[in-house]
Every structure is written in structure tokens, then in C-alpha cells.
Amino acid sequence: MIDLDKLDKRIDQLFETETSDSLTKWLLNKRFENINVLLGNGSFVNMSTQKKILFSSKSKAVFNSIDNYSENTPINRKAA
């Protein structure tokens, strides 16, 4: 048998102790818990302070010019 009166009072007491901060924190955690699971807990690192270069190359890319361009229809189109 559920004691509704007792539970009603417990819930009243619960909200008396909950502050604006605690409720807001709970609600935000609830709404963003999936993102937190993905990102993990902790603060974000400002990437502008991480200036370690991982890959670099000073050589310039040289692309071959296309000198065998043909206006022939592709084989598959001919077949169609």
C-alpha cells in the first residue's frame, strides 16, 4: 500500500531543499548527458594554444597537364 501523504510531504521537502542552481544543473546534465558521454567530462582545451605542427611539406604539388584529351564518346555510351 503506497502511503501517498508521506510521499507528498517528502516531495515538498525535496523541493524546499532544491535551489535554482541545483535544479538548473540537474536539468542541464539531463538534457546534455548524451553529449557528455560522447565528449567526456572536463574542460575544453583551447586549440590555439596547441601549435604543434603534425604534418608539413614545403614542396609544391606538380600536376601533369592533360595532353591526351579526346572528344571521343566513352565506350559505355556508345554501347547504350
Added chain:
Amino acid sequence: MTFYHTQENRNEELTEPIFCNKDNAWLGEAFYFWENEDDAVFWAVKFKNKTGKYNIYKSKIISDDILDTVFNREHYYFWIKQVEKAAKNFVIKTGSKPSLKEINDFFKEKDMWSEFDGILFQDISENPIHFMVKEFQYKKRIQLALYNKEKIHNFTLHYVGEV
């Protein structure tokens, strides 16, 4: 009482219901059951249809400690009072309106809902076969959100249906 649990058919038979923690689980994270078999089937056809087949399981739920907001007047008004109390506190203290799921999760996490094993709740079905009376949906669609797994007995596959 017998209740029904709907799942997609993935060529395997469950030995226990799947715990629902989806964002749209309106009574919070729980095991969800339908009171009426036709609602279980309608839900399956509409939302558990990806494999073309669905499973309807049935189970006895044995508990005297269900908050019955559907048939028990005292429980219903208690429920309304607590939901509104919570909603009011959240709006005043956070400036944001909570969902019903958030309210239920809050009470559950704060150990308030440990006084009972689950909540019986109802809304109105969209099932067209229930509109037997012109322009009026007379039949309740009743769901049980069960928090206490130990109250589930004889969970068995009732039948496999095709969409």
C-alpha cells in the same frame, strides 16, 4: 494482471523485456507494457516495423504498489499534484519547462518513486479501429511503466506478427 510488451522481431526471442531509456519515454526510464493487446499490436505495426515482423510478449505483473493514475481517483489526483508541483518548481527555479520524462526521472533519481513499483498511465490512442463512435475516441490507451524488474513474472513470447 497480464500486460503486453512490443518489440521488433530480430530472429531472437527475449527472455525479459527491454528496458527503455529513450528520450521519448514519457514516464521515464522503465520497462514499458501495454494493458491491451490491440494497443501493443498497433504500436508494433506503426513503430516496430523495420524488419517486417514484430514480437508481442506477455507477462504477469504482480504488485500491490503500482501508482494507478487510470482507475484510482486518489492516485490520479496525487499524480497530478506532484507533476504540477515539479513543473512549477522547475519553471520558477530554472526558467525552463520540464518534460514529463524529466519530471519522472527527477523523482526517480531523488528516490521519491521508490515507494512504488511503477506507474499506470493513459492517453488516447490514434488507432483508427478505436474510433467506432463518430468523432470520439472513447477508449483509453493504457501503459504501465514498471521500475521494479522483480515484479515481472512469466515473461513469454505471445506471438510473432507481420506488418
